[in-house]
Amino acid sequence: MSASQSAVRSRAEAVAVSRTFDWMILFVLFTAVLGGYHIHFMLTGGDWDFWSDWKDRRLWVTVVPIVAITFPAAVQACLWWRYRLPIGATLCVLALLLGEWINRYMNFWGWTYFPINICFPSQLIPGAIILDVVLMLSGSMTLTAVAGGLGWGLIFYPSNWPVIAPLHQPVEYNGMMFTLADLSGYHYVRTGTPEYIRMVEKGTLRTFGKDVAPVSAFFSGFVSVIIYFLWHFFGKWFAGTGFIADDAS
Amino acid sequence: MAATTESVKADAAEAPLLNRRNIVLGMLLYFVFYSWVRWYEGVYGWSAGLDSFAPEFETYWMNFLYIELVLEVIVASALWGYIWKTRDRKVMSITPREELRRHFTHWTWLVMYGWAIYWGASYFTEQDGTWHQTIIRDTDFTPSHVIEFYLSYPIYIITGVSAFLYAKTRLPTYQEGLHLQYMVAVIGPFMILPNVGLNEWGHTFWFMEELFVAPLHYGFVFFGWAALGAMGVMNTEVMAIGKLIKKDLV
Numbered sequence: 001m002s003a004s005q006s007a008v009r010s011r012a013e014a015v016a017v018s019r020t021f022d023w024m025i026l027f028v029l030f031t032a033v034l035g036g037y038h039i040h041f042m043l044t045g046g047d048w049d050f051w052s053d054w055k056d057r058r059l060w061v062t063v064v065p066i067v068a069i070t071f072p073a074a075v076q077a078c079l080w081w082r083y084r085l086p087i088g089a090t091l092c093v094l095a096l097l098l099g100e101w102i103n104r105y106m107n108f109w110g111w112t113y114f115p116i117n118i119c120f121p122s123q124l125i126p127g128a129i130i131l132d133v134v135l136m137l138s139g140s141m142t143l144t145a146v147a148g149g150l151g152w153g154l155i156f157y158p159s160n161w162p163v164i165a166p167l168h169q170p171v172e173y174n175g176m177m178f179t180l181a182d183l184s185g186y187h188y189v190r191t192g193t194p195e196y197i198r199m200v201e202k203g204t205l206r207t208f209g210k211d212v213a214p215v216s217a218f219f220s221g222f223v224s225v226i227i228y229f230l231w232h233f234f235g236k237w238f239a240g241t242g243f244i245a246d247d248a249s
Numbered sequence: 250m251a252a253t254t255e256s257v258k259a260d261a262a263e264a265p266l267l268n269r270r271n272i273v274l275g276m277l278l279y280f281v282f283y284s285w286v287r288w289y290e291g292v293y294g295w296s297a298g299l300d301s302f303a304p305e306f307e308t309y310w311m312n313f314l315y316i317e318l319v320l321e322v323i324v325a326s327a328l329w330g331y332i333w334k335t336r337d338r339k340v341m342s343i344t345p346r347e348e349l350r351r352h353f354t355h356w357t358w359l360v361m362y363g364w365a366i367y368w369g370a371s372y373f374t375e376q377d378g379t380w381h382q383t384i385i386r387d388t389d390f391t392p393s394h395v396i397e398f399y400l401s402y403p404i405y406i407i408t409g410v411s412a413f414l415y416a417k418t419r420l421p422t423y424q425e426g427l428h429l430q431y432m433v434a435v436i437g438p439f440m441i442l443p444n445v446g447l448n449e450w451g452h453t454f455w456f457m458e459e460l461f462v463a464p465l466h467y468g469f470v471f472f473g474w475a476a477l478g479a480m481g482v483m484n485t486e487v488m489a490i491g492k493l494i495k496k497d498l499v
Binding site for chain 2: 020021025039042044045047099106107192197239243245
């Protein structure tokens with residue numbers, strides 16, 4: 001092959017081409033993950049994530065980490081094992097949160113007029129950092145699943161405390177006692193408002209009184225470990241580069 | 250000396266590896282169009298979109314639906330037909346430089362696909378959630394559905410299939426057969442549209458829009474996972490481009 005047939009003409013051009021592709025790849029990966037992760041998350045844990053009166057001490061704490069660890073595990077499987085990039089989980093969560101925040105402002109508030117403090121998204125960044133750091137330091141999928149997955153579940157409620165604690169303050173209203181989040185929910189009636197729809201604080205876990213959230217977080221972490229394993233293998237499959245027979249050719 | 254001058258002139262006249270203008274204009278096109286769509290929703294969602302039996306609903310929403318469906322069929326046929334009709338029949342004999350240029354064009358398509366996926370799967374899908382939490386539906390063609398299902402989904406399908414067709418007809422990398430993950434990344438999100446059939450059929454039985462996490466919606470979830478096929482495309486492209494830019498350089 002002659003020099004004129006080379007794809008690039010100098011090392012400097014090779015570097016420039018490589019950097020340009022990096023940015024294009026990053027954008028496509030970010031937006032594809034954003035779309036896929038967001039549609040997955042809103043339809044498996046969305047109601048708990050949409051409304052502050054669904055952000056309870058039991059089901060929100062249990063469901064959200066379990067359904068949210070999926071894409072981070074899958075993207076880590078690609079970015080770490082192929083490129084040694086310890087950013088898979090954080091990239092997923094940042095993409096999801098960007099999509100959610102834009103939506104909550106532009107549509108939940110901008111189109112249907114819910115105040116932001118009834119429809120802000122859940123905080124997932126601390127858990128994502130734990131997953132990425134454990135994978136980076138250990139280089140082990142098993143340890144990331146067990147320690148990272150458990151940490152992902154356990155850290156969820158504390159990382160949301162600063163924003164949810166004020167809304168969990170008790171108030172008395174017409175002789176009834178409930179939380180500020182419940183009160184704002186009653187003022188902003190939705191098709192998910194009826195108590196036969198709203199899945200919060202149900203069941204005998206309330207027997208444990210103040211210990212509901214830690215028990216839920218621990219259970220969530222346990223299931224997150226299992227889901228991490230599963231989705232890590234999904235991620236490896238999705239990252240495949242194989243071809244199948246093309247009948248047309 | 251003369252040969253060098255000619256070579257420099259040839260380089261100057263050569264098309265750039267990446268046409269940045271196309272990316273900027275393409276992204277602006279979607280952004281401006283969807284901003285207008287969002288404005289239309291804001292104005293006519295509340296004023297004409299609450300009662301599907303009202304004459305203004307027919308005027309502002311059903312006519313919107315009819316027009317967009319016709320335009321989508323025309324655009325898809327024209328675009329896919331053009332890409333196929335102008336395919337390179339000697340794709341295996343192009344120069345490495347031309348191959349690299351085509352990879353850049355291919356990535357321009359992929360950037361547009363990612364951008365379209367964002368608007369369809371993220372922006373307009375979650376928007377549908379808040380609309381159904383607010384307005385009780387009395388038709389399959391609610392204002393949010395006219396935009397989400399029948400506008401933003403077809404747009405990302407048209408864009409994604411175009412990217413796939415471009416790769417298949419112009420890049421040597423994809424002549425080995427059908428790239429499995431590329432098909433997953435394009436056909437999976439495409440299947441979300443037919444899944445609307447299940448969704449609407451289910452909603453004729455139950456008013457489940459109160460609950461976004463209802464199992465009726467899990468078909469969307471399953472096909473949404475297919476977006477992860479983008480990782481397989483990315484890996485294939487990284488290997489192909491790596492080979493190209495290392496040629497004669499090491």
